[in-house]
Amino acid sequence: MVRLAVDEVVQSGQIIGLSPEHQHYLAAVMRRQEGDPIEVLSVGGLVFRAVILLGATALRVTEQMGRAWKPRRHITLYQALLKGDHFSEVVDRASQAGVSLIVPIVTDRTIVRDVRPQRENRWRAIAKEASEQSQRASILEIGPCTLLKEVALLDGSKGFVLHPHPAKGHHSKKPWLEADANPVALLVGPEGGFSADEVSYLEQKQFEPLSLGPSVYRSENAGAFASVLFLQ
């Protein structure tokens, strides 16, 4: 069933006008038409049944179905900016994996150093569509572009730097198997790695190096793969 997330609190019986993006998605991408059933995700995480009206420009909400799922813990993914359109792939996979917040970061060795508004809008559109498809209760949030040295852990959360080649001994740690549901911050650095300054900053801020196993994952995959483990 197709599910659309709307920006308002929904009630049974309500008629909701659709955004041009949702109209296009329903008619051109999903080939739905007037009279077809659909699901609506309300602000707050409730899910409703609805029917498409008026040539797919609006919906009538019929009844409440239940509550959408929430990830069992809050994951923030700090990800160094990537060349080309690869950050979009990160946003897409992170939305599907259940990450709550993604923060693009700039490091000493990041090649891309700023984000144009159009690009950020594109990421938000991708996050919305991929989050809707995964049927989660809220859309992946995208934070403002941040310098690595402004990243800090919130109280009660644990931070991990995803290293393709950590020092010996890190391979055997599997912190995702711990039973707690504390928030987790994951950090994926640039291809060129961190500067010595940054490594000591991260140590001081209590970020621990973590390996997901012997495989060397691409930057586009590392955060999503780690999140799947932490949300199992």
Next chain:
Amino acid sequence: MVRLAVDEVVQSGQIIGLSPEHQHYLAAVMRRQEGDPIEVLSVGGLVFRAVILLGATALRVTEQMGRAWKPRRHITLYQALLKGDHFSEVVDRASQAGVSLIVPIVTDRTIVRDVRPQRENRWRAIAKEASEQSQRASILEIGPCTLLKEVALLDGSKGFVLHPHPAKGHHSKKPWLEADANPVALLVGPEGGFSADEVSYLEQKQFEPLSLGPSVYRSENAGAFASVLFLQ
């Protein structure tokens, strides 16, 4: 470090001519040149240091470094063919996640029903590059396109059908946490789901329904995400 997989058994001191694809990858993609160090993965899983020669058309192997990693269990991913180029994404992610063999399948409701040789060649090229990058000992293999009703489990292996919405009770099963390293077969069906005939065929062949949690993953992600769990 860049690592290339060659189709021969490598020895120290050997000079190896590079394929046009490897030459292009080294020079144009990775910007490496004569005299730069590189790693070579031999048939059999040994890794060697080498140096680029002759304008990046060949390598001289200098010394053995060690053995590349192998996934801790053999995973076969049976994946229904997908429209457009989406199967390439599956091949890319499965290579990174550590899947050993991927088999494209045709089901009653699969829209794409055959594979052109060019497309299969493209998948092989993607599998090679993504496997090299992950530094695994062998390249993801791509099996021949197979009808769902010819799929069967090998002795000693377990089979799971990845269901976005399995019956109640399946959510709590986490077979990936079992300590054994038995081979696993994962099956990702088409968007339209399986026919009743196919469901009873799969039951008879001992494939169990499995959910990875409450999220509905896209077909392109489901197999890779499940494999990350089974290989942790």
